[in-house]
Amino acid sequence: MEIPENVKKRLSIPADEHFYAGHTACQGCGASLGIRYVLKAYGRKTIFTIPACCSTIIAGPWPYTAFEANLFHTAFETTGAVMSGIEAALKAKGYKVKGEDGVMVVGWAGDGGTADIGLQALSGFLERGHDAVYIMYDNEAYMNTGIQRSGSTPYGAWTTNTPGGKRHFLEKRHKKKVIDIVIAHEIPYAATASIAFPEDFIRKLKKAQKTPGPSFIQLFAPCPTGWRSPTDKSIELARLAVQTAYFPLFEYENGRYKINMPSTKKEPKPIEEFLKLQGRFKYMTKEDIEILQNWVLHEWEKLKKLAEVFG
């Protein structure tokens, strides 16, 4: 589509598309929007590593690919390791890696492949300081295998292996704070992002590109199939997750924390607003909601404190 000159100037999101129509994502898929933005930000001079996850098939079965960038599909737990090898090979062969004109090495993995089975390889990748970007798209369960809980599944969520029944068997643990684990590696740049705030996401992707060393972005990406939510509510849900401080957007840069949103001056919206649009939380009792609400506010206060002290 031709964009008039005067409009183009105002866009902070690149107009170029490198994610082809005809990919096989579900309707309302947050992850596919994420891919589109990453490709917009980095363009074709990019090498993706994708482990077992929804994106394996979103990209298309052999011989197809919806990515206009090189892509290596790999085993579930190996994203951090494979991208390390790619980065090392590029350097051995004399390519410029990262930076505005360098090759972008991107790991694109779901929450299960990051928070659980891939955590060790992620840790190794971070600790060794490779010039690459790891993006965890967080849809809070193993969606491609049929909606099983992951370490990133929130308290009270229905999944197929934490179902709601007579004895109320639901996820009893809070979401694993992967970004905190990442930050403990003291990498130069880590951030959370959301598909509801693409300008913010693109800005963070660009910052990750400019920052030498390993970067990490945890992208909140709703999944209508797994969340039992209407397919036209994905953006709204992603926005509510931020507004309720359930998934606040912040950056960690060389030891400093900066909260992007929600506003630290206002009370976050009640968590029910986020929960009520989704079938996965329908088994929660009032007490369950209170437990989750308290956790969200507690974590929010912690983050505010971090931003205050280390801002």
Add this chain to the structure above:
Amino acid sequence: MAEYKPIRKVVSGNYAAAYAVKHARVEVVAAYPITPQTSIIEKIAEFLANGEIEGLEYVPVESEHSAMAACIGASATGARAFTATSAQGLALMHEMLHWASGARLPIVMVDVNRAMAPPWSVWDDQTDSLSQRDTGWMQFYAENNQEVYDGVLMAFKIAETVNLPAMVVESAFILSHTYDVVEMIPQELVDEFLPPRKPLYTLTDFDNPIAVGALGGPNDYYEFRYKIQKAMEKAEKVIHEVGKEFGERFGRDYSQMIELYRTEDADFVFMGMGSLMGTVKQAVDILREEGYKVGAAKVRWFRPFPKKELYELAKSVEGIAVLDRNFSFGQEGILFNEAKGALYNTDAKPLIKNYIVGLGGRDFTVNDVRKIAENMKAIIDKGELDVEVDWYHLKR
């Protein structure tokens, strides 16, 4: 072509491997320490620290699984990649071995043959590498430190010709930590023998991006498997050619996948793989003097399996004693199993008996070979086996 003047160094098997990695101009090494492999990657690190290697990226990964994964990433990006491991580490890598061959990446790895726990053991045993039989990796078994060095150089050339990964296997401690004279090849001659890799594909053509390893439906997957088999079949020819070329250039001929030693007029032969065949060859010389008409058949390449060469050998002898430093539980020694299988539909029907020897580093000596020879002679004279599988060292 420059004249070949070998450089003689007294090195361990592991150092021989490290020198070969250096001479092969490997671009990425990703590795994790495990006994008794560790001194390979330590030596490579030392080369780097001393500025003796250039153009190599060294990735000290957090596990063997990641070591193979990083090699896969590097190899897919077009680099010549190497790793080394042993036993539990190789088992941990197993999943990614399939990935390397499936993605047709010519990674070369040294496996230092070590027994699998429990009980913990750090000593020689072939079960770790043979457990990787069906991963689509080629496997070369070295008898001595020289063959470790030569094997790594040839493995890269063969692997990069057929686009399959290759494993060079050496014995724990017997080779890995034992020093011996190794004739090394001057760098310029290695460069002539092993030019820079020309990858089948790379992830660095940004104008024509590709996706590797995507989902393959039932209409496609089958053909991918068939092509791996065709590559294995091609490898037999390439192994012969590269082994012959190596012999012509450097005086050590590796054109045969099974090295035959004094088998021409042998009544029966001892067949096995790896360092134990050095002992066997020595025993053959002694037994020959004692009047036994025996020979040794050292299986160098286990994958692809040298069916044709085995058939030719089997036609000419009355018996084969297969010495397995490994075991497949519920069945028998693995080389024995393979050898019998390879001969079943042929007219070569020598008596084949399986001797399980040296598991977990149990000493295997010339005297043991003599006892096996006596037993073999007896069963050949009688015309039938006593037992098919003999747990030779068992404390009875």
